[in-house]
Amino acid sequence: MAVHQLHYIAVVVVLIVSSSHAFDISYNATHFYVSLNGVELIRHSPEEPFLYVGSGIPTFEGQFGNYDVEDFVEERIALIDFLVDDQDPISVHFTLSRLDMLQVEIRFVTDVDGSLYYGEFVSLSDGINRVWMRLVAEEDEHVFGGGSQFSHLNMRGKKFPIWIQEQGVGRDKNYEITFKADQRDGGGGDYYTTYWAQPTFVSSRLYYAHFDTTTYSELDFRADDFHEIQIWGNSPSQFHFFTGSSYIELLQGLTGYLGRQPMPPEWIYNGTILGVQGGTEAMLNYIQMAEDHGIKVSGVWIQDWAGRITTSFGRRLFWNWEWSPEQYPNLDTVIPELKQRGIRVLVYANPNLNRLGGLYQEAVNADFLIKNSSGDPYIVDYGEFFCGIVDFTNPNASQWYKDRIIKQNMLDLGISGWMADFGEYLPIDAVFYSGAKGTDIHNEWPAIWAQVNREGVEEGGKMGDILFWMRAGYTGSQRYSVMTWAGDQFVDYGLADGIASVIPGTLSLGMSGYGMNHFDIGGYTSLFDVTRTEELFLRYAEMAAFTTMMRTHEGNRPDENWQFYSSSHTMYEFARHTKIYVALNDYVNSTIRENHELGIPVQRPLFLHYEDDERVYNIQYQYMFGRDLLVAPVIEQGRETWDVYLPTDDWIFLWDEDITSAGGETLTVPSPMGHIPVFFRSQSQWADTFRQLRDIEAVTVTPGPPESMTTSRSSTAMASHFLLAICLTIMASFW
Amino acid sequence: MAVHQLHYIAVVVVLIVSSSHAFDISYNATHFYVSLNGVELIRHSPEEPFLYVGSGIPTFEGQFGNYDVEDFVEERIALIDFLVDDQDPISVHFTLSRLDMLQVEIRFVTDVDGSLYYGEFVSLSDGINRVWMRLVAEEDEHVFGGGSQFSHLNMRGKKFPIWIQEQGVGRDKNYEITFKADQRDGGGGDYYTTYWAQPTFVSSRLYYAHFDTTTYSELDFRADDFHEIQIWGNSPSQFHFFTGSSYIELLQGLTGYLGRQPMPPEWIYNGTILGVQGGTEAMLNYIQMAEDHGIKVSGVWIQDWAGRITTSFGRRLFWNWEWSPEQYPNLDTVIPELKQRGIRVLVYANPNLNRLGGLYQEAVNADFLIKNSSGDPYIVDYGEFFCGIVDFTNPNASQWYKDRIIKQNMLDLGISGWMADFGEYLPIDAVFYSGAKGTDIHNEWPAIWAQVNREGVEEGGKMGDILFWMRAGYTGSQRYSVMTWAGDQFVDYGLADGIASVIPGTLSLGMSGYGMNHFDIGGYTSLFDVTRTEELFLRYAEMAAFTTMMRTHEGNRPDENWQFYSSSHTMYEFARHTKIYVALNDYVNSTIRENHELGIPVQRPLFLHYEDDERVYNIQYQYMFGRDLLVAPVIEQGRETWDVYLPTDDWIFLWDEDITSAGGETLTVPSPMGHIPVFFRSQSQWADTFRQLRDIEAVTVTPGPPESMTTSRSSTAMASHFLLAICLTIMASFW
Known part of the structure; x- marks a missing residue:
């Protein structure tokens, strides 16, 4: 291991200041200060320098998308002068320099519109492959973001590696499921493991910071008086800041820079997408069974x-x-027939x-x-299941994927969407057409994959x-991806990877x-004899009605886990939730807009609309669904009541007009199955829409397995027989 | 957090060279090399510097002697010039310096006898509180030591924090017992957690290195081409080297420097020490029962x-x-009576x-x-069990402990020894008489505690x-401690903390x-419904006969775990092992000498005598007991045969003269209960002594619980009734 020639290190950083002087930069011989619109961002002194540089030797261990990243830091040097x-x-x-010979140049810049404020590393000499940057922090400050963070919405007090990987099973080293998953294949994960990490955060001091890099990085929020951002590689480019008078203004600024999502297709408002398998006949039977039980179906995902x-x-x-005509006979003719009935067909790639x-x-x-170092296709073994990976750094390869797969095989068949899976497995030792290093492109890969999908759809018109x-996902996914999902939750109530985790995962992504x-309604991963229960499925379903869209998944072991079609009771209850979602269509659409x-x-997060209430900053299992609905999903088993914190506003309980509050208090409300705790603002223009949800009732049948179905509806008897046939064809494992 | 004034840093290191020029030091403008008797130790170049300095901010978390030590390294700077x-x-x-202003002075020294070779930090300026030193390593090199290392005898490829603490329960993050212990109180431990860590190692390049420090340190053997030693604090003192023509010569040199153990009292050769409890009558009954079954008893430990x-x-x-006369009536008169019978009484402190x-x-x-920061006694809560800690940095307090407790309460009572427990719990935030910082004295504390014990005994004549x-234990324990033990093994067959672990733990300490x-014969820790079996107890016992001394312990839950007195079968089998130990007395004594x-x-370790055999360097579950016995304990459950690797020599199987080998091979030998796989060297002067062990036979009774005792000996019926009485008085928990 060699110490690089740090004698010759020079890093050039530039900070551009607009004519309106949004960046306020002052300095004397030893100190400098950078503020943006009154928010102090950088405070440099010989004792507390802004920048450290050095070199490290990383090791990446792991398999199946689970990484153990370690760094041997050879040098870390404060740039004092x-x-x-x-x-x-x-x-x-x-x-910036140390002892005359160790130098970094930075330019602080405001773009010509005066709307973009960033620092820029102008040049960075050979030898530096680590940069640590410190931003001013205050002790009571909160920070949010980092991509999709499933364990901590408020990231203060923890360090977050930014490295795309499997989110992990259990995601908590003190949780037995995680221990077992680690024993099995090292896949237990930890509080920071996520499919979508991103070096971006929003501070309660009302600024956002975003770091333009695709290498491994870390957001370290452990210290009281600074945030430290670590970036690997020898070419960190820019770091962006934006201030605003509110979180909403900050998010406008951030999404203005990163890109905003398109409107999703309107057909998703028609109900749920049903995740089913087993061939054309099975698919049609599932749809029929669902509709017979009143489930609003917008699509079927095979x-x-x-x-x-x-x-x-x-x-x-x-x-x-x-398309496999053996697996799905006549799919080409069935698709337009279903479309006629208002049901779309979606697939997987x-x-x-x-x-x-x-x-x-x-x-x-x-x-x-993608190739290996010998020049042969890089083959990944997914378990006696050997695959190559299309090299999207090659424009011709991307075009081929768009032409052959997206346009020809999917769009031309008439399908209306797909799960665009994976993106986190990219091997770091692979050889790419572009010459990119695997470790440099690993994080960016999901965004590139999103771009291929989006362009394929656009080119297909x-x-x-x-x-x-x-x-x-990663920086860039914002502008390319039409929709995201929360990954592979474990089918239990564990905070870090169970039903609860989708809430901070969604809020931090926001x-x-x-x-x-x-x-996935019901969660996905079933291991170690833990299986999805009807209660868990329905708690997911009642929450899904108060989100952007609804979609079921049979999970990794369909025949061992409770499905929407496992009983008439489930179907009738689920039907009611799809009706609630459909009844909220206009509100959802306005919110998506x-x-x-x-x-x-x-x-x-509640603080987006109630930023003066200090108590809401650490609430990560409640959310505002749009401006007017406060949702507090039940994330524990067997709960008949639930505690809901309400910030100051005029609140009415969704299910009972008599339960009201002026906020600033925690209310204990009834939370029986099917009635997720939700409050709406009394002054909402949608108040009557919300009240009408009370009238949506489910057909009442006894809960339980198919055997106990007591309804006399004709479809139910069919259901239990049909289930048997389905079970014979559905496979337990699925990638 | 402040960056210390590294502008003014100066570290002075001195290397002394004897008149015989044992240190060979050569240099030019950019490189220097240090060898000792032909072994290259240091190779400095601008690309691969010898020394890094910097500063870090540590955090120590944990409870009950389990520590989680983390370090935020603010700076780490290579001293190139x-x-x-x-x-x-x-x-x-x-x-040594960096860019003229960042300096360290080192003196390399050979003492006047030409027998001690060390580097010495002459001065180290304010601001540096971390030093990283690199020694030359070769890819196929092995390293051993680090104190008592229970998981890895060969330390190459791993990093070893040197910090005295609980050894942990299970000691393997992939082991379920460890997971449960971590969940319980964070006490699961890891591969490096140990009661006795020490910054000392022996290299297969035939040198030893020892670092004189009491602060936290790390031995990092992960790199192919260097060993890196990290030392905390602003005053690392000396680092010692010694070369030799053999491992035995190295150990002579090391123990010549660190101190060697005294001969233990000869009465330990009379048999086993029995760990029992419950009062004078119970104690006497246990002794009687043991002797009735033929158990050779040297002492009873209450x-x-x-x-x-x-x-x-x-x-x-x-x-x-x-002494509590309530708990042990007439102990003062019983002690001399037992001594007359050749049985010593030992206690606990x-x-x-x-x-x-x-x-x-x-x-x-x-x-x-010891005080807290308010000046009051520092009280440790051991679980509704509040204690102060005697401040041994105060000479008067040490003298008081020696006078009042060791001499007056123990020696004057006639007791012959004690377990001198603890030493690893020293709170790091305590205030000491000497003014020492808790983090600086923490590692040294066990050696200070050993010194108090030894001086008390010496002063008592x-x-x-x-x-x-x-x-x-720690550096210094070598010269003070009369005997050590392997800590609190879990009562199972887990490699990292079960019966196997005592072997590398002992060899690395050597x-x-x-x-x-x-x-503890049988192991100590019983948790999570795992209890000691008769098989485990007897596998420990048969190994103990081929070690320095034998002692039983009832464990932390005496009435749930198998004891030597749990059945006549156990007692007769155990008796045989004590007879084997006694029959080996002269050999053991010569070995201890x-x-x-x-x-x-x-x-x-086998390589001590067979250093040319590359295969023995990674054998950590076999050992040489003295020069002539090769012992391969059975460390798995239910094994009737066992594989033994034999280096080249003339070997005879201890239990069967017909099983012989010239070595260089792995033999599968019978390993029924009671017949630990042992080979002896045919040319040994003790060969006949070893052969005579074959004639020692146990009285045969059916194994099983007390109810199934089938022997007609009068004592057995007494035993089972007596057991019931014992169980009523023995407590489950014990510190």
């Missing part, structure tokens, strides 16, 4: 549309992204191609796959009608510039 | 000699170190004093206790007759200069 080299109306140019192959683990989805498929062979022949939803999210136009997320 | 300032026959003086007090957790040992005891009050009145055994060790005189440990 500085000179102001140059100054013009829009920028100030600093050279992840096995490309067929299945058999491995020693069982039958797996065939990752060869084209990811960047991998199974080595046994025709598309893999096409890609190999055209040299479109279908934007506004197609819903694709992505799991992994604070990172991505304002729409949804989740706020996200689309202004970057105000659909689901919002 | 150097000057040779001065040179004389015994020393060379270097100034940890409850000072009585018990009641808390809501149950009855606990009363930490007030004086630690540095804590229960607040309810008279000794606590005495210590308070004399101002002999009893050295050579008294056995005290300690758990925690490579750190402490050559005698023993363990080698440790006493030369520092060659009693239990030895």
Whole structure:
């Protein structure tokens, strides 16, 4: 291991100041200060320097998308001295140094519109591959963002590695599920593991900071008096700041920079998307059964549309992204028929191609796959399931994926959307067409994958009608991804990875510039004999009615876990939640429009609208659904009542006009199954819409397994027989 | 957090070279090299510097002796430049620096005898509180030592924090017991957690390195081409090197520097020490029962000699170190009677004093206790069990402990030894008489505690007759401690904390200069419904016969765990092992004498005698017991055969003259209960002694619980009734 030639290190950083002098920069011989619109951001002194530089030798261990990243820091040196080299109306140019020989140049810049404020590393000499930057912090400050953070909405007091990976199973080293998952394959995760990490945060001091890098980085909020941002690599580019008079203004600024999401297709408002499998007949039967029970169905999502192959683990989805007529006979004619009935068909794709498929062979022949160091296709073994990965750094490969898979195999077939899965598995030792290093492109990959999807839809002329939803994300996903989802929750009530976790996961993503999210109704991961119960499925369902969109998933072990079709009781209850969602359509649409136009997320932390109430800053399991609904999902088993904190406002309980509050208090409200604790603002223009939800009632049948169905409706008897047939065809494991 | 004034940093290090020029130091303008007797130790270049300095801000979290130590490293700077300032026959003086202003001075020294070679930090300016030093490493090099390391005898490839603490329960984050212990109180431990950590190692390049510091340090053996030693604090003093032509020579050198252990009292050779409790009558009955079954008894250890007090957790040992006549009536007259019969009485003490005891009050009145920041006695809550800690940095307090407790309460009573427990719990935020910082004295504390014990015995004129055994240790314990033990093994077969772990724990301690060790026969910690079985007890017992000494412990839950007295079968089998130990007395004594005189440990890694055999370097579950016995304990449950690796020599299986080997092979040998796999060297002068062990046979009775005892011996019927009485008086929990 060599110490790089730090004698010659020079990092040039530039800070541009607008003619309106939004950046206020002052300095003397030893100190300098940078404020933006009155918010002090940087305070440099010899004792508390702004910048540290150095070098480190990283190790990345792990498998199956779970990474253990360690860094051996060889040097870390405070840049104590500085000179102001140059100054013009829009920028100030600093050279930061240590002992004359160790230098960094930074330019602080305001763009010509005076709307963008950033620091810029102008040059960074060979040898530096770590930069640590400190921003002013106050002891009672809160920070939010970091991408989709499932454990901590308020990130203060913790360090957050920014590295795209599996979110983990259990995600809490003190939780038994996590221990077992770690024992199994190191996949237990931790509080910071997420499919969507992003070096962006919003501070309660009313500024946002965003760091333009694709390398590994860390947001360290542990210290009382500073935030420290670590960035790897030898070319950190810019770090952006924006201040505002409110969080909403900050999010407008952030999404103005990062990009905002398009409006989703309007057909999603028609009800839920049903995740089912098993072939055309099974699909149609599921739809029929759902509609017979009153479930509002907007689409049917068939992840096995490309067929299945058999491995020693069982039958797996065939990752060869084209319609399998064997698996789905007549799908081409069924799709338009269903569309006529207002039901869309959605499928599944990811960047991998199974080595046994025709598309893999096409890609190999055209040299479109990521390579290993020997120049052969980089093959990932997903468990006797060998795949190549399309190299999206090659424009021709991306075009091929868009043409052959998105346009030809999906859009031309008439399908209306897909799960655009994966993005977090990119091997760091792979060789890319662009010459990018695996560690440099790893974080960016999900955004590139999102771009391919979006461009494919746009080139197909279908934007506004197609819903694709992505799991992994990073800076850039904001402008490309049509929809995201919260990943693979464990089918339990664990705070860090159970039903609760989707709430901070969604709210933190909103604070990172991505304002729409949804989740697998019921959760996904079932391991160690823990299976989804009817109660859990329905608690998810009642929450989903108060989110952007509804979609079920059968999970990784369909036949062992409770499904929407597992009983008539479930179907009738679920039907009611889809009706609630549909009844809220206009409100949801107006809220999504706020996200689309202004970057105000659909689901919002309470402090977005009640920023003066200090108590709301650490509430991460309640949210505002739009401006007027306060939602407090039940995230524990067997609860008949639930405590809801209400900030100061005029509140009416959604299910009982007699329960009201002027806020500033915690109310204990009834929370029986099917009645998620929700309050609305009495002065809302939607108040009558909300009140009308009380009239939506479910058909009453006894809860329980199919055997105990007591309703006389004809479809129910069919359901239990049909279930048996379904069980025989559905496979337990699914990627 | 302030960056200290690194502008003014100067660290002075001196390396003294003897007139015989054992240190070979060469340099040019940019490079320097330090070798000792041909072994290259230091290789400095601008690209691979020898020394890094910087500053860090540590956090110590934890409870009950379990620490979570983290360090926020603010700066870490390579000292690239150097000057040779001065040179004389015994020393060379270097100034290491960075960019002229960042300096460290080191002197490399050979003492006047030419037998001690060390580097010395002559001065270290304010601001530096971290030093990282790199020594030359080769890729195939092995390193051993680090104190008592229970998971890794060969430390290469891992980083070892040197910080005295609880060894942990399970000690493996992938082990379920560890997970449960972490959930319970954070006490699960890890591969490096140990009661005895020490910044000392022996390299297979035939040198040892020892670092004189009492602060937190780390030995980092992860890199291929260097070892990195991290030392905290602003005054690292010396780092010692010694080369030799063999490991034995290295250990002679190391123990010559650190000190060697005295010969233990000869009465330990008379058999096992029995760990029992419950009062004088119970004690005598246990002895009688043991002797009736043929168990050779050298002593009886009564940890409850000072009585018990009641808390809501149950009855606990009363930490007030004086004989309780209520608990042990007539002990003063029984002791000499037992001594007449060749049986010694041993007790228990630690540095804590229960607040309810008279000794606590005495210590308070004399101002002999460690204080908190308010100036009051620092009280540790061991679970409704509040204690002060005697401040051994106060010479008067140490003298009081020696006079009042060791001499008056123990020696004058006629007792022959004690467990000198604890040493790892020292609170780091306490205030000491000497003014020492808690973090600076924490590691040293066990050695200070050992010194008090040894001086007490010496002042009482009893050295050579008294056995005290300690758990925690550090540099310095070598010269003070009469005996050590392997801590609190979990009562299972887990590699990291079960029966296996005592072997690397003992061997690594031997490579750190402490050559005698023993363990609780049966293990100690029983939690989570895991209890000691008869098989485990007897596997421990058969191994103990081939160690320095034998001692049983009832464990933390005596009535739920298998004891030596749990069945006649156990007693007869155990009796045989004590007879084997006694039959080996002369051999054991000669081996202990080698440790006493030369520092060659009693239990030895195989490479100590077979250093040319590359295969033995990673064998950590076999050992040489003295020069002539190779022991391969069975460390798994239910094994009837066992694989033993034999290096090249002439070997005869201990239990069967027909099983022989010339070595260089792995043999599978029978390993039924009671017949631990052992080979002896055919040319050993003790060969006949070893052969005679075959004639020692146990009385045969059916294994099982007391109910199934089938022997007609009169004592057995007594045993089972007596057991019931014992169970009523023995307490489950014990500190």
